Amino acid sequence: MEKQECKNIIIGFGKAGRVLAAKFSQEGEESLIIERDRAMDGGTCPNVGCVPSKTLITAGNRNLPFTEAMKLKYATREKMHSGAANGALNQPLVSYLNGLAKFISHNQAEHVEIEVTAPDGTVTGLKGERIFINTGATPVIPEIPGIHDSKNVITSESAMELEELPENLVIIGAGYIGLEFAGMFRRFGSRVTVLEPNSRFLPHEDKDIADEVFKDLTESGIIFHLNTPIEKISDNEVLAGGKVFTADKILIAAGRKPNIDELNLPAAGIELQPNGYIKVDDTLKTTNDKVWALGDVRGSGQFYYLSTDDFRIVTSQLFGDGSRRLTSSQRQNVPYNVFITPTLSRVGLDEQLAQAAGRKYRLFKMPAAKIVKANIVQNPRGLLKALVDPKTDQILGATLYHEDSHEIINLVSFAMQTDIKYMQLRDQIFTHPTMGEGLNDLFMNEVKQK
DSSP states (O other): OOOEEEEEEEESOSHHHHHHHHHHHHTTOOEEEEESOGGGTTOHHHHHSHHHHHHHHHHHHTTOOHHHHHHHHHHHHHHHHHHHHHHHHTSTTEEEEESEEEEEEEETTTEEEEEEEOTTSOEEEEEEEEEEEOOOEEEOOOOOTTTTTOTTEEETTGGGGOSSOOSEEEEEOOSHHHHHHHHHHHHHTOEEEEEOSSSSSSTTSOHHHHHHHHHHHHHTTOEEEOSOOEEEEOSSEEEETTEEEEOSEEEEOOOEEESOTTSOGGGGTOOBOTTSSBOOOTTSBOSSTTEEEOGGGGOSOOOHHHHHHHHHHHHHHHHSOSOOOTTSGGGSSOOEEEOSSSEEEEEEOOHHHHHHTTOOOEEEEEEGGGSHHHHHTTOOOOEEEEEEOTTTOBEEEEEEEETTHHHHHHHHHHHHHTTOBHHHHHSOOOOSSOSTTHHHHHTTOEEOOO
């Protein structure tokens, strides 16, 4: 088979890949995007990730009926899908191939060979000078007896395609994704039961934060069963911890794994990390120096905004001064949000991490009810915490569990990135009434430690 030569081949139409294709166009270089599923043009976020899920979560918080929320979700998703896909494909020098790609062989000095099988079975041979793997991740389906035979098992992706609201929903997994969907479906009116094999709720968060989240979600009507191993699944039942739980739908929220099974990575000399994700160096190069891995497929935090920064790292190496890397300051203190109500947000160290590292800290802590805006919007639930270095007065980390914390955490992250001392947030003049001014009060509420 004669193979077509391409300078830049991007496997997977995710965020990092599509903006990279646009950048290549701006630099006068051709690129080819390969995507096996046209419905995923533009990547996970606009199609099956943050756009549809957060649209539904927001609609639930606005008390929209489920059917209206789904219509809104489809309209919003179509708008974002078209914008994401066309933003890359409308660029000159960018071409597209629909099909499943796999590596065939590689020559480190010259090129990497790929074959792409189209939906109709047509096979196209390619030679790439540079290859960028951007295939994302997919929900994990754990090996539980009956799980593959059940007609009512859904994932975080298929849950957003339901035509009817489940009356009884059982969620397996009390991680961040499971909690977001638990809160969302409860707001729409489902009876939600969450089964979690671990005995501790939110083990990666400080216990006082986890306790507040647990209390609020329980008061909203969500039923939790911790320390409950899953034994068997059928169409409408889950056997767990010796008890039977009935369900119209069973949502599996057991994490995500990289989309790499069909890529035939060994043929290109590409190695994996122990966790199953693609191994990369500080510049996102794999163990084949002509192949990069970007976005969720390389592990670490699976966030849209990190995929965007992966693009910055690659373009820094190819077209810039090469200073941006995984270990550069911009990749430190990356915040994250859990879109329950109120939102849980965190950046940097919390108490359990600081204590495990033997790190000394000053602790600042206060209830969200002290923030005027939280009371105005009738949602005073939550807790704010921050850790400060006792020698430098710089912020080590913050956990914000309150209304609109997903916005405020970016301000704290920026302060940490730019070495702003905590007193500057304490004394900053914020407008009133806003959630941001809660930082004034937080950094005046030091907890004296023994």
